[in-house]
Amino acid sequence: MKGKNKGEGKKRRSVCFLLFVFLFFSASAQYSPKDIKYSVTDLYALRYYPFRVPADSIVRAVMDRTGAGAFVAAPAVYRKTAVDLVFHTAFLDNRRQHLSRTDNLFYRNFIKPYEPWLQYTRPLNESGRETALTIGLYEEQAKDGVLSVSKSEGIYDCIGIQNVGDVLDKTFGDIDLLRDQSESMRFPFRSPLVSGNSARYRYFLSSIQQEDGRAVYEIAFYPADPKDNHALTGYLYVTADGCYSLVRALFTLNIPYSINLIKNVLFVQTFTGAAEPFRPLRKETLFTWGDEMAGSLLINRTAHYLHPVELQEAEKLSGDVVALAAQTGAFQNLQTGVHFLLTDHLTVGGKNGWFEYGPVLQSLSYNEVEGVRLRVGGNTTLRLNRRLLLGGFVAYGTKDRRLKYRGDVIFSFSPKNKDIWEFPKRLFQVSYVQDFNNPGDDLLTSRRDHVLYSFSHARIFNLSFQRMAVVRYTHELPNQLSFKVEGKYLHDRPEGGLSILRALTGSEVNFALRYAPREIFLQNRESRMYLRKNIEWNLSHRIGLKNVFGSEYAYHITRFDAYRKFYFPQNVGQAEVRLAAGHVWSRIPFPLLFITKGNQSYIFQKDDYNLADYYEFITDRFVSGNVGIRFNWSPFRLFYDSRVKTSLGGRVLYGPLSDNNNPSLHFELYPFPPEVQRLGSRPYVEVNIGFSDILKVLRVEWVHRLTYREPKIVGERKKTGSLFITTSFDF
Numbered sequence: 001m002k003g004k005n006k007g008e009g010k011k012r013r014s015v016c017f018l019l020f021v022f023l024f025f026s027a028s029a030q031y032s033p034k035d036i037k038y039s040v041t042d043l044y045a046l047r048y049y050p051f052r053v054p055a056d057s058i059v060r061a062v063m064d065r066t067g068a069g070a071f072v073a074a075p076a077v078y079r080k081t082a083v084d085l086v087f088h089t090a091f092l093d094n095r096r097q098h099l100s101r102t103d104n105l106f107y108r109n110f111i112k113p114y115e116p117w118l119q120y121t122r123p124l125n126e127s128g129r130e131t132a133l134t135i136g137l138y139e140e141q142a143k144d145g146v147l148s149v150s151k152s153e154g155i156y157d158c159i160g161i162q163n164v165g166d167v168l169d170k171t172f173g174d175i176d177l178l179r180d181q182s183e184s185m186r187f188p189f190r191s192p193l194v195s196g197n198s199a200r201y202r203y204f205l206s207s208i209q210q211e212d213g214r215a216v217y218e219i220a221f222y223p224a225d226p227k228d229n230h231a232l233t234g235y236l237y238v239t240a241d242g243c244y245s246l247v248r249a250l251f252t253l254n255i256p257y258s259i260n261l262i263k264n265v266l267f268v269q270t271f272t273g274a275a276e277p278f279r280p281l282r283k284e285t286l287f288t289w290g291d292e293m294a295g296s297l298l299i300n301r302t303a304h305y306l307h308p309v310e311l312q313e314a315e316k317l318s319g320d321v322v323a324l325a326a327q328t329g330a331f332q333n334l335q336t337g338v339h340f341l342l343t344d345h346l347t348v349g350g351k352n353g354w355f356e357y358g359p360v361l362q363s364l365s366y367n368e369v370e371g372v373r374l375r376v377g378g379n380t381t382l383r384l385n386r387r388l389l390l391g392g393f394v395a396y397g398t399k400d401r402r403l404k405y406r407g408d409v410i411f412s413f414s415p416k417n418k419d420i421w422e423f424p425k426r427l428f429q430v431s432y433v434q435d436f437n438n439p440g441d442d443l444l445t446s447r448r449d450h451v452l453y454s455f456s457h458a459r460i461f462n463l464s465f466q467r468m469a470v471v472r473y474t475h476e477l478p479n480q481l482s483f484k485v486e487g488k489y490l491h492d493r494p495e496g497g498l499s500i501l502r503a504l505t506g507s508e509v510n511f512a513l514r515y516a517p518r519e520i521f522l523q524n525r526e527s528r529m530y531l532r533k534n535i536e537w538n539l540s541h542r543i544g545l546k547n548v549f550g551s552e553y554a555y556h557i558t559r560f561d562a563y564r565k566f567y568f569p570q571n572v573g574q575a576e577v578r579l580a581a582g583h584v585w586s587r588i589p590f591p592l593l594f595i596t597k598g599n600q601s602y603i604f605q606k607d608d609y610n611l612a613d614y615y616e617f618i619t620d621r622f623v624s625g626n627v628g629i630r631f632n633w634s635p636f637r638l639f640y641d642s643r644v645k646t647s648l649g650g651r652v653l654y655g656p657l658s659d660n661n662n663p664s665l666h667f668e669l670y671p672f673p674p675e676v677q678r679l680g681s682r683p684y685v686e687v688n689i690g691f692s693d694i695l696k697v698l699r700v701e702w703v704h705r706l707t708y709r710e711p712k713i714v715g716e717r718k719k720t721g722s723l724f725i726t727t728s729f730d731f
Contacts (some may be wrong), residue, residue, distance in 0.1 A: 001570075033086055036264055037288060039252075043234050047226065049206075051220060053114040057203070058217055059192070059198070060195070061244040062246055063193055081300065083134060084132040084298060085543075087131045088131075088295065089129055106160040118652065149695075158461075167520060167521075170186060171184075171185055173185070175232075179194070184253060184285075185532070192221045202224055204220050204221075206218040206235065209237070214240075214248075215509045216239055217240050222254070223517060228254060234252060234267070235250045239273055245271070246271045248270050250266070250268055252266055264288045269284070270287070281304075281307050282479055283303040284300065316704060342524050343356075345378070355378055356379055356381055357376075357378040361451050363451075367449075368496070369436060370398075374397075375393055375394070377395075382418065386412075387420075388412075389408070389409075392407040393405065405429070406432065406434070406435065407431065410427055410429045413431075422476060422590050424475075424476035424482075425475070426474070429471070430472075431468075434466055435464070436463045437464050437466045440594075453603075455601065457722060459544060462494075466589070470486060470489075472484060480519055481515045483513050484511070486510040486511075487507075491505050491589060495590070506544060506553055508543055512538070512539065514536070518538040520537075534565045540560075541559075554590050555592065573631040576629075577625070577627050578625070583621045584621065584661065590618045590663070593619065595615060595617070596612050596618075598612035598615070599611075603724065603725065604690075604699065604725065612686075623654060624651070626651045628647065628649040631645060644694055646691060647701065648687075649687065650688070653679065685705075697728065699726050700725050700726065702724075703721065705721065
């Protein structure tokens, strides 16, 4: 079993993202969700319009003017992010009437308590076809170059105001058309108004329009190379009075449309348009997600320049909704429920409590060695101390009647706002744990006692009873480069089916590096929900320290992992590729070698070997490959308009055990039990096919094992295929 419950992790990430968009996406008073989507589609199609009049000379005049120093920087910036839920009025009325007529349990408990919020809805536009509910406001004001943040208590409590601010800053960035290169969505983009970038773009005169009583040129621009992912596409509006002043710009990002997170983002920027001084007045970034014919969630992140901006009446309504929420027991229950779904923890004493109980879903489980396992645990919160966390658990099995326990002390060198694991981490941790573990797994991160893993397709007897002490320092840098230094003591006594083996004692130090440039994530306790992660590199080296705290072995073990996500053209789909390699440079017993990450549950693990047992293959050197492909199409579309996607994948592991660690050649090494085999000259291969985005979040996979299908024990029936289920949400 892998250290973390990835099936549950995917579910939490899905719920976390849905909550994020529910709370933090807002609409513009000028642009409806349909307007934004249609505008983005129109801008992508500019290269196919029959433009006839080039506008290169006009754009060069604008470049000459802006390049001559006429641009004056704004003295202050005031940014606001209004939060709206946007509904199609007819759809909302229809659903409310239907639910109120049925008056079922779902309506009474999950809909009716929040209906008072709807009194604060307003028409989004003059047509009245869409209704917007402003539920929050996130403001930043620039003072001496430092942004101060005001927040709405309650609305942002589940995820954290700093979490939201970091994601907004990293995601939307700031597109400056008068600067050579700007960044948005963690991609660098070249401006069409800088002379050095003019060769990247095509400019055409679209029309001459009137804005504020003066004639302006409407200039369409798009990249010369359709696959240029560092370019913009849109319209420039320039005065036709001979001054060539930029008045307004409407544009989007020329990036693969298959990137779900950023395929509907629209930028609207206005400028003074005067001869002197020339500066921006307003930058508006609009992003929509959802079904514009039913309900949508949008974000309107607006930067105002030169002067403070008073809140509009619609934005003031957010204060009323927040105040209403604070007085509503239903909302408090919602906050508690969402916090539980995201973290698997419950705060004792409300949101200001000093202690969290959890993980809740690990409180009760079952396995053949321990029987029914009962566990009680938790940790302190930042309400007690913003730099220090104390935690642990106590567990007991009704069959083995043995007490297990763990204690943790984590200190942060910088104060945190919501979770002590917030980016960037500078953590010093001391942990001690005594518990059963799946051999080859990490006892500190293992979630083998999760209630969902009580149901497996094979009986589990191969466990080790381990005592582990760890001292660790983790340091993250702002550029997503991080390192970890760790010292560990381990006493490992095999039990169950492995009880014939003697215990071993080891001490080691571990050095690890991780680099994941330009990733975007939401922090959820110690785990992270990645909104964007295209590249990741990991390198670790373990050094065994013989005769330190009774250690019996000296060794060196190196492992390297690389991850890359690719997007197919024409919105066909995407592929995720992970390659790994490892080598043991010393002669050591097989419990310290590389052990296959198997999976005996019914939850699909995309990075594990789902049809291999937890403790099936052993090797001291390996290379592996893992490919997962998702196509934005499925056979269901032949019969109805389905958004279900097709997924394919495969995992390959190759690495014959060397003679140096072969117990049949070196009798001082542990012999292999019958359930365990060395990885031979054949690679282990399994493939999967299935469907994802079922009901938005479910994923079903059929996994088939292609090699090592013969039973290891006479009379044993080898499982060569199985159906798995998990949750999935791809960005």
